[in-house]
Amino acid sequence: MNAMTDNLTQHSLLRFITAGSVDDGKSTLIGRLLYDSKGIFADQLAAVSRSKHKRTVGDTIDLSLLTDGLEAEREQGITIDVAYRYFATPKRKFIIADTPGHEQYTRNMVTGASTADAVIILVDVSKVKLREDGGVDLLIQTKRHSTIAKLLQIEHVIVAVNKMDLVNYDQSVYERIVAAYQEFANSLGLKDVTAIPLSALAGDNVVDASSNMDWYTGPTLIELLESLSVYDEAHDAPFRFPVQLVARHNGHEAKDFRGYMGRIESGKVSVGDKLVVQPSNQQATVKEILTFDGSLQSASAGQSVTLLLEEYLDISRGDTLAGAEAPATLLKQVVADVCWMSDEPLDVRRKYWIKHGTRQTAAKVTKVDSILDINTQQRHAAEGLKLNDIARIALNVQQPLAADAYSDIRATGAFILIDEVTHQTVAAGMIRLGD
Known part of the structure; x- marks a missing residue:
């Protein structure tokens, strides 16, 4: 269960989400990541400290409120909508999606997961059922979110076994939970699964290594997130270019201009490439590739470009330009x-x-x-x-x-x-x- 790699691109962007059941500590975990990595501002801390709803004792900051953007979320102490937060470390940039744990908001989790490279699935040690036979009964939301992660083909799965402080940092409890999750992950077909014992509230193994769990020798959560490989397989796939807009000069221009604007969703394209227009199956040849900064000889997945073709064809929004050798x-x-x-x-x-x-x-x-x-x-x-x-x-x-x-x-x-x-x-x- 190891997802670490050495070939990390410096300052590359990682999109990840948190998922789990209600009150597993998802928002607190993200708050801890932001707080300990100096990813929040003083005015944000002040706003959190003034919130009417707090789930902490005394003057301790309720870190979970750092991601709750809706007033209803702060007042009720629950996460309703998907909250996106950006932060960076010297090694990498991150976009986090904090998703709700309530079953009725599973659709929000699907939304957040659709663009994620990794998912942190939180397991609350105080909620799982430890059976007398040594087994563990995982919560249904843990299984649901893991299933969605598999369906959406999220590359990396991190199992954050949270609230270890509530079981006195017991190694055997952690290992039983990890074994149960791994068995379920195998039935799903999840391949890249890494587990970490932590306490988001206390800060154990989130950014700093925990002195309470010297039996754990793996990376902290932030170290793992910094080291995950992110490779967009869309670059190796056949060329796909859904047309968003047809751009033209006005009809009085002596030289007519017709360009097809959009985002390259997969593959690459070069001047002179043979394409097919789908669904009409017309043949086309790339004449020019334009961007805001000028012409290109080639472009690849993720770039927004305007394609000019040699042929004068009937193409409109909703059509797809695909590589002639491997159309959709x-x-x-x-x-x-x-x-x-x-x-x-x-x-x-x-x-x-x-x-x-x-x-x-x-x-x-x-x-x-x-x-x-x-x-x-x-x-x-x-x-x-x-x-x-x-x-x-x-x-x-x-x-x-x-x-x-x-x-x-x-x-x-x-x-x-x-x-x-x-x-x-x-x-x-x-x-x-x-x-």
């Missing part, structure tokens, strides 16, 4: 895993909007193939979906999607479903091909 798959019937995010259950009789890249079209759920049981990781038959259900479904879409399997290219394998009446996002989905 055109789908009108979609098989996907979804997390249902709406309080209103799925109604297979009605239509939804599907938002895939820059394309939005009508969609209809034709079948709920199976629902995933979080505890057993077994799938069973179901006819409908309700809040927080994770299921395999089939959809028909009105216009074809230029899609890839989520396991191959995350950007073109992901979508959301939108209620056509309320315009609320009701599900987040991951396309499966050949599964």
Whole structure:
């Protein structure tokens, strides 16, 4: 269970989230990271000290409130929305997403996890059930968040066994919890799992090594976060460029200009490359690659560019430019895993909007193939979906999607479903091909 690597790019950015059950200490952990790494300002500390709701004794600072941006969060002492915070150490820059622990806010965790490189799953030692046979019963939210991390293909999983001070820093309790989680992780297929014993409230093993747990010889949490490798596999994938906007000069210009603006979601492109326009399957050749700073000979995943083509073609927002040698798959019937995010259950009789890249079209759920049981990781038959259900479904879409399997290219394998009446996002989905 080791996720450390030596080939770390200096000052690279790491996006990570915290996940766990209610009151496992997620916000306190992030507050401790910010406080001990000097990542907060004096006025922030002053605002926290004035808060009406405090879960600490005496004048001790309630570090959990540093990430609670909504007044309702500070007043009730709970995390409702996803709170993003930025901080940096001499070795790396970080963006943290603090996500709610309550089951009804699992959808917020999905939102925060969708762009994360790593997840810290907190396990509260005071809540897990230590069985007489030596085993441990993990909480359902621990299993749910781990399952979502697997579905979303988050690369690194850190198991933070928190509140070790409540069990007198007992090594055997820590090892039993880690063994139970590792068994569950193996059933999920999680590969890169690292465990750390800590106390967010007391600061043990968060930024500074704990003198209370000399039996633990691994890295502190901040040392581990600084050393995690981050490599975007999208750079090695085939070229995908969803068109966001068609840019033109006004019609009175002697030399007509037509550029296709967007963000390269995967692969790379160079002047002279052969492309295919999807879904129309027109052939195209790259004439020029423009940016705000001038022309480029080539560009790669993550860059926002304007592409000029040799050919005069009918291309609009929602189309995708793909490498001619490995285009995306055109789908009108979609098989996907979804997390249902709406309080209103799925109604297979009605239509939804599907938002895939820059394309939005009508969609209809034709079948709920199976629902995933979080505890057993077994799938069973179901006819409908309700809040927080994770299921395999089939959809028909009105216009074809230029899609890839989520396991191959995350950007073109992901979508959301939108209620056509309320315009609320009701599900987040991951396309499966050949599964």
